[in-house]
Amino acid sequence: MATSTEQRTGTTHTEPSGWAGWIRFAGLMMIFSGVMNATYGVIALINDQWVVWGNDAAMVVDITGWGWVHLILGIVVLLAGAGIMSGNPVARVVAAIVAGVSLIVNFVALPIYPFWSIIVMAIDVLVIWAVIVHGREVRSHS
Numbered sequence: 433m434a435t436s437t438e439q440r441t442g443t444t445h446t447e448p449s450g451w452a453g454w455i456r457f458a459g460l461m462m463i464f465s466g467v468m469n470a471t472y473g474v475i476a477l478i479n480d481q482w483v484v485w486g487n488d489a490a491m492v493v494d495i496t497g498w499g500w501v502h503l504i505l506g507i508v509v510l511l512a513g514a515g516i517m518s519g520n521p522v523a524r525v526v527a528a529i530v531a532g533v534s535l536i537v538n539f540v541a542l543p544i545y546p547f548w549s550i551i552v553m554a555i556d557v558l559v560i561w562a563v564i565v566h567g568r569e570v571r572s573h574s
Contacts, residue, residue: 452569454562458527459516461559466510473503516563524567531556531563 476499509530515523535556538549 449566449569451562451566454558455516455567458531458559458563459513462509462513462516462527462530466506466513468506469502469509470506473499473501473506476502519567521567524563527563528560531559
């Protein structure tokens, strides 16, 4: 039975589904990823000469630009993760885009890291589903 407040406003409150946990998981993972990427960016800006070894060849790569990209994207992902935790709709869109990019990148890396790529792709699909379909549940119960 609805309370008098619910009758006046015409709204009913339902319990969040289990998908709200996936949304919080996505938010925490985005915060962690944002911190790590921003850290990589700061390290790249401090040490702008990096020796890359691969295929028996060494080449020196200037990664200052790459450092700025990592720093800026890391901050954006961190803020979006915090926004996910509060139910911000813009953060939900950013989370879906970031998870979509991760899905594509891991699909391309499938021949290199098959087990890891499949795990990350499955998590990305679950996060995209949770954020898009059940994202409002976190906002209404924050």
